[in-house]
Amino acid sequence: MSFQVELVSPEAITYQGEAEMVIARTVGGGDIAFQPGHVPFIGVLAVWSVDVIRPEGGRDTFAVHRGFVQVAGTKISILSDVSESAGDIDVERARVAKADAESALSADKDDEAAAADLARADIRLAVAGAEG
Amino acid sequence: MAGGRERVLRRRIGSVQNTKKITRAMELIAATRVVKAQQRARMAKPYAEQITSVIENLAAGGAEVDHPLLRQAEKVERVGVIVISSDRGLAGPYNSSVIKAAERQVQNARSEGADYSLIVIGKKARDYFAFRNYAIDSYTDGISDNPSYEDARRIAEEVAALFTDGRIDRVELVYTEFLSLGSQKVATRRFLPLESTESIAAEGDAGVSGAFEFEPSPEGVLEALLPRYVEARLFGALLESAASEHANRQRAMKAATDNAEELITKLSREMNQARQDAITTEIMEIVGGAEALGSDDDSEEPAPVGAEY
Numbered sequence: 001m002s003f004q005v006e007l008v009s010p011e012a013i014t015y016q017g018e019a020e021m022v023i024a025r026t027v028g029g030g031d032i033a034f035q036p037g038h039v040p041f042i043g044v045l046a047v048w049s050v051d052v053i054r055p056e057g058g059r060d061t062f063a064v065h066r067g068f069v070q071v072a073g074t075k076i077s078i079l080s081d082v083s084e085s086a087g088d089i090d091v092e093r094a095r096v097a098k099a100d101a102e103s104a105l106s107a108d109k110d111d112e113a114a115a116a117d118l119a120r121a122d123i124r125l126a127v128a129g130a131e132g
Numbered sequence: 133m134a135g136g137r138e139r140v141l142r143r144r145i146g147s148v149q150n151t152k153k154i155t156r157a158m159e160l161i162a163a164t165r166v167v168k169a170q171q172r173a174r175m176a177k178p179y180a181e182q183i184t185s186v187i188e189n190l191a192a193g194g195a196e197v198d199h200p201l202l203r204q205a206e207k208v209e210r211v212g213v214i215v216i217s218s219d220r221g222l223a224g225p226y227n228s229s230v231i232k233a234a235e236r237q238v239q240n241a242r243s244e245g246a247d248y249s250l251i252v253i254g255k256k257a258r259d260y261f262a263f264r265n266y267a268i269d270s271y272t273d274g275i276s277d278n279p280s281y282e283d284a285r286r287i288a289e290e291v292a293a294l295f296t297d298g299r300i301d302r303v304e305l306v307y308t309e310f311l312s313l314g315s316q317k318v319a320t321r322r323f324l325p326l327e328s329t330e331s332i333a334a335e336g337d338a339g340v341s342g343a344f345e346f347e348p349s350p351e352g353v354l355e356a357l358l359p360r361y362v363e364a365r366l367f368g369a370l371l372e373s374a375a376s377e378h379a380n381r382q383r384a385m386k387a388a389t390d391n392a393e394e395l396i397t398k399l400s401r402e403m404n405q406a407r408q409d410a411i412t413t414e415i416m417e418i419v420g421g422a423e424a425l426g427s428d429d430d431s432e433e434p435a436p437v438g439a440e441y
Binding site for chain 2: 009028041043068072079
């Protein structure tokens with residue numbers, strides 16, 4: 001048994017496919033895995049990755065910087081205005097962003113924007129499979 | 133040879149022909165752009181629909197929060213008017229009608245005794261309002277014929293900040309709805325405050341399916357969702373306006389091309405007539421001259437028609 005996964009950005013549907021399981025992380029709720037037959041669910045996604053595990057094996061991973069997940073019946077939609085698949089991530093840029101954010105943080109520990117930048121850069125690098 | 137009149141007409145035909153080439157090219161460009169813009173508007177639909185469907189489910193789950201974007205001001209002191217126009221003209225009535233509708237909103241605000249705040253997108257509206265000494269509080273150009281979500285987000289954030297700070301109490305969005313290739317209509321919509329979640333939900337048509345679980349909480353989801361909803365609405369309006377702009381331009385340029393063709397036909401006819409007139413005059417002159425000469429030599433060389441053959 002599988003369900004339909006859609007990754008919807010404001011400009012287009014960026015990913016569509018079948019999945020056996022989808023793993024995401026919600027704000028305040030920690031990691032959550034959905035399998036077909038999950039109760040209807042709406043959650044706010046944390047700056048983290050979303051893993052789509054395909055029925056025939058293999059997985060697609062996306063860096064999702066904010067958004068929502070809606071599970072209804074056999075359909076799961078991930079709404080996000082900033083999501084990237086591993087192939088789309090510019091590793092060099094993420095490294096630079098990470099270094100910038102780290103230096104900003106070391107200058108001012110309470111810099112929230114830099115902390116958010118760092119979190120985003122980290123998850124980009126993790127999804128792309130590159131070392132920070 | 134050619135008379136002065138013929139030369140003048142030939143030059144005019146040449147210039148009309150050049151104009152026609154330009155308008156034809158613009159028509160073709162607009163035609164391809166309108167298709168692309170339409171496609172983008174279509175591709176953006178799922179996101180907006182899904183966001184609305186989440187709000188529906190939230191409303192069904194009974195989430196109602198005191199979000200700043202839902203704040204209904206007791207007294208409206210300042211009305212924000214967002215107007216979406218284009219940067220370039222030659223688009224028929226596209227700009228003037230949207231600008232007129234925006235101006236009406238400003239006048240409405242004034243007649244209610246409220247101040248206004250113009251948030252202008254596109255050079256054309258800026259030129260119009262600046263020339264008439266309206267105060268323009270925010271201006272963006274270079275995005276209207278191919279808007280990105282990033283643009284929509286920036287403007288929506290700016291407007292939402294003005295609203296939540298209490299600097300404006302109501303926001304109207306004036307843009308052009310794209311109904312079909314042949315029909316676009318200026319629309320004025322209440323942008324902020326958002327209606328209650330129930331009335332947003334009533335607009336959508338997706339069936340609500342059972343009780344949802346929410347994480348972190350219905351209120352938490354709604355809080356994160358409403359700003360996205362505002363952005364998606366503005367983005368949708370930008371995309372529809374862009375498609376409308378190109379459709380209007382295509383129509384205007386088609387009319388211009390047709391008119392140029394008609395003008396060329398009319399001028400060619402006039403020119404041909406002028407040339408014919410000139411030729412007739414010339415022949416008359418030659419014949420007249422020959423006759424004048426011939427009448428002198430009449431006796432010496434009589435040449436009756438066909439006499440020698």
